[in-house]
Amino acid sequence: MNSALFPDLIVNGETVPHTLVASETQNHDAPAGKPGIAWRKAANAVAIRTLLLQEARARALVAERQEVAPGKFETDEEAQIRGLLESVVDPDVPDDDAIYAEWKKDPSRFHAPPLWEVSHILCACDPRDEEAKRDAMHRAESLIAVASKDAKAFSAVAMRESDCGSKSSGGALGQLGPGDTVPEFEAVLRSLDEGEITPEPILTRHGWHIVRMDAVALGGVLPFDAVKPKIADAMEKASWARQAQKFVQKLVASAEISGADLEAK
Structure with a gap:
């Protein structure tokens, strides 16, 4: 050595x-x-x-x-x-005045977490299997054009094609917050505007997803008393x-x- x-x-x-x-x-x-x-x-x-x-x-x-x-x-x-x-x-141990002074520097740092109302279509695969991953990606790509036509089309494709249990509700996952899903999926949610559908499928450990953002509720600034312990x-x-x-x-x-x-x- x-x-x-x-x-x-x-x-x-x-x-x-x-x-x-x-x-x-x-x-x-x-x-x-x-x-x-x-x-x-x-x-x-x-x-x-x-x-x-x-x-x-x-x-x-x-x-x-x-x-x-x-x-x-x-x-x-x-x-x-x-x-x-x-x-x-x-x-x-900071006293109340020190805590308040820290909060007062920039209250906008302290937000309630956002809520996302989301639907998706899953083309399941094991990402470690290159052939299965490629086939599932092509399948997801072929579904995006149809699913993007309108809300009814997305739900219909989800009910017919999705490999997730949410297919019975047209792909609706309900309301999600930070930490409720895998990091790759959450990163997509943070980038979508209300009504937007991912233009290409997104890969997670579960397979390829077509994601639609149905509604977004951005968290507001929290009052001092709510964030004081934090x-x-x-x-x-x-x-x-x-x-x-x-x-x-x-x-x-x-x-x-x-x-x-x-x-x-």
């Missing part, structure tokens, strides 16, 4: 196995043909993690592993780092992040590290 591109990472005299840095590289982007950049990013991340673990052990911290998702628990190291940060970070939570999280960053910077400043460039950051 090229020691110039992939130097040993040593943190306070502890040599970090190359395998840990190599594994971390998958989480970092780099231009094609420049693996050294991904390695340096990974080395920085692993160096910080190593510093935090060293500090947790120096303080003899014990932290129970917590469930982070159904049936999924932290690793011992993740629990130690969380326990350390919980012990040293005390985020500021703003307070965001401000407290931002305070936590700032204090955690300062704590890490203090560890870096007092550490001896080679194979990473944390001081430059």
Whole structure:
């Protein structure tokens, strides 16, 4: 291995196995043909993690592993780092005046979510099957011209041709909001005006869709009292992040590290 591109990472005299840095590289982007950049990013991340673990052990911290998702628990190291940060970070809790001042900067940032009333025609396929995907696309393309004639035509085509259970209601999906459908479908909804039909089929994990926007209700600006808890939570999280960053910077400043460039950051 090229020691110039992939130097040993040593943190306070502890040599970090190359395998840990190599594994971390998958989480970092780099231009094609420049693996050294991904390695340096990974080395920085692993160096910080190593510093935090060293500090947790120096303080003899014990932290129970917590469930982070159904049936999924932290690793011992993740629990130690969380326990350390919980012990040293005390985020500021914003008062009512600070929360109101943050809202007053630009109340238009806080909208109720939009509602979309949508109909669609699905030509189902497995997108991983290239032949099936191509056949379903051609089928969907042939249906668009007919379905675009008028509202009755769209419903009739949906009832006759759609592979979705909504065919019984002429393709109507009812009202949808953010998060109610797959991201690719939602992206289309955000781009359509009322009464508009997608000019070409849209691919999702379910197949090809012809989508019609039946009605749009854009969310209005929310009053302060409705968004106050959300703003307070965001401000407290931002305070936590700032204090955690300062704590890490203090560890870096007092550490001896080679194979990473944390001081430059």
